[in-house]
Amino acid sequence: MVAVALPALRQEWDTGLSGPSWVVNGSMVTLSTLILLSGSLSDRFCGVSVPPLRECPDSCAGHADGR
Numbered sequence: 001m002v003a004v005a006l007p008a009l010r011q012e013w014d015t016g017l018s019g020p021s022w023v024v025n026g027s028m029v030t031l032s033t034l035i036l037l038s039g040s041l042s043d044r045f046c047g048v049s050v051p052p053l054r055e056c057p058d059s060c061a062g063h064a065d066g067r
Contacts, residue, residue: 002027 002024009020 006020006023009023010016013019
């Protein structure tokens, strides 16, 4: 979404490529914060953990021979 808005921001603010870079940085920091927060809240309140792929049984991991 941010990448689509960057040309319009550059044109409106009359800056080059480095002008609205704080918008990209801010959106990435916000997204990473929300991902970490949602994972933490899920661990705390849901209590359901996803097993690592190496411990997953064959029924959910798929078969190497393509069955």
